[in-house]
Amino acid sequence: MGCGCSDCEKMMQPYLDGVLSDEQIREAKEHLARCPGCEKRYRFEESLRRFVRVAVDEPMTPELKARLAGLRTSAR
Amino acid sequence: MSESAPTAAETRRIAEEARDRVRFEEEALELSDQVYRVARRLVTTREEAEDLVQDTYARAFRSWQQYQPGTNLRAWLLRILTNLNIDRGRRAQRAPEQQPLEEGDYYLYNRLESTIQDDNPDEERVLERLSQNAVVEALAEVPHDFRDVLVLVDIGEFSYAEAAQILDIPVGTVMSRLHRGRRILKRELAEKAVTG
Numbered sequence: 001m002g003c004g005c006s007d008c009e010k011m012m013q014p015y016l017d018g019v020l021s022d023e024q025i026r027e028a029k030e031h032l033a034r035c036p037g038c039e040k041r042y043r044f045e046e047s048l049r050r051f052v053r054v055a056v057d058e059p060m061t062p063e064l065k066a067r068l069a070g071l072r073t074s075a076r
Numbered sequence: 077m078s079e080s081a082p083t084a085a086e087t088r089r090i091a092e093e094a095r096d097r098v099r100f101e102e103e104a105l106e107l108s109d110q111v112y113r114v115a116r117r118l119v120t121t122r123e124e125a126e127d128l129v130q131d132t133y134a135r136a137f138r139s140w141q142q143y144q145p146g147t148n149l150r151a152w153l154l155r156i157l158t159n160l161n162i163d164r165g166r167r168a169q170r171a172p173e174q175q176p177l178e179e180g181d182y183y184l185y186n187r188l189e190s191t192i193q194d195d196n197p198d199e200e201r202v203l204e205r206l207s208q209n210a211v212v213e214a215l216a217e218v219p220h221d222f223r224d225v226l227v228l229v230d231i232g233e234f235s236y237a238e239a240a241q242i243l244d245i246p247v248g249t250v251m252s253r254l255h256r257g258r259r260i261l262k263r264e265l266a267e268k269a270v271t272g
Binding site for chain 2: 006009010012013019040041043044045047048049051052053055056057058059060061064065067068069071072073
């Protein structure tokens, strides 16, 4: 359980969001290069974000789309 | 021609306005799939999402002149939608849960990995422990204040600044709610994956 890298755990979200400073990114990369456990957890997080986006996607029905088009004032 | 006939300038102005209006409505309708995708996860049922999107478009088409051309139309539509959602009785929570969250960002991974026999599974195998249903249910369990931000940023792919503008909260609040919201989502997912 866990790799004990609590700093790296706290950096994960901002790192993946691309909001760290260059210095912080360098530090995170150095750690990840040395620590396969953290590296794997970062990759998992990226895959998880994609999976969540796809899993909750439910396209709207053609009926709703038609109703929205019918709301156009310029079409009347 | 009688004297009351519109001047050429007036006729041109009316024609331009009509053209702008058609263009606005077309652009707004092109975004409807994206607007619906976000709406669907801000509320609980499909019916609620459909009503909300329909009311949003009715409002947008009425108030189209308040939209400033060149600004982000998708964010403008979502701003209307989130306001309507609050008007419908979904009051902003006064004090979003503030207790420290024990589960950190590695919690879900660690829980899922512990259910796999293999000592060192790759991350795709760990992810396979989660079902689509578990994700839908877990997201619905995240409290509204956190879920709004999570849905806008991680599902709607809005930037922090856009989410802040839509929800009328500071960017720093967007970031803190997003980080906490993701951790709550992962805690819920861990429960569903391990017990369900």
